[in-house]
Amino acid sequence: MRxxxxxxVHAGDVGELTRAIEWNEIKPDFGKDAGSDPVAHWKATSxxxxxxxxxxxxxNILSLPPARLAIGRDPENTLVYVWPYLAELPLDSLTPAEEVELYRIMPxxxxxxxxxxxxxxxxxxAIGADGTWHTFRTYR
Incomplete structure (x- = not known):
């Protein structure tokens, strides 16, 4: 899925994400503002x-390592990978190197x-170990 x-990303065409979305049995969580057309939402957001x-x-976020969370329901594919790994760390105690990585991906x-x-x-x-795309959104 990644x-x-x-x-x-490499094609530079947000519409190409439709292929990845269609691989899922259930539509990923793109946030309440995405509605039924995440591609239109991403175009409007950009x-x-x-x-x-x-x-x-x-x-940028997929260039960083993921956090590996054991929260999946399937015993054989229990891991869920979350990018960036920084999203799962206590933000007030990042190392200097982690802060640099944070500044690489956002203002x-x-x-x-x-x-x-x-x-x-x-x-x-978030993408499950089985390749299921679970979410891509902001958390405001």
């Missing part, structure tokens, strides 16, 4: 109006606001 999503900013975010002002609030509010993507 590779399918990255293919859309500053460029084409969804390329969202693709850039996806590419510094947004990062500082999250650290101050001690709450992850930026984009986050």
């Amino acid at each position: 590779e399918q999503i990255l293919a859309a 500053a460029d109006g084409q969804g390329r900013e969202v693709l850039a975010v996806l590419g 510094v002002a947004d990062a500082r606001a999250m650290i101050k609030a001690k709450k992850w509010t930026w984009w986050r993507i």
Whole structure:
């Protein structure tokens, strides 16, 4: 699934994410604002109006290692991978190297606001060990 999503990133076409979405039996959680058309939502959300900013975010967060959470229901595929791993760390105790990674994926002002609030509010993507795309959204 990660590779399918990255293919859309490398193509520069947010519409290509439809292929990855269709691989799922159940539509991933893209947030309440996404409605029934996540591609239109991402285009509207992106500053460029084409969804390329969202693709850039996806590419950036997927370039970092994931957090591995044992929360899946299937005993053989219990792991859920969450990108960026930083979303699962206590934000007020990041190491200097982790802060650098945080600044690589988001504006510094947004990062500082999250650290101050001690709450992850930026984009986050979760994919199950079985390849199920669970979520891609912000947590405001």
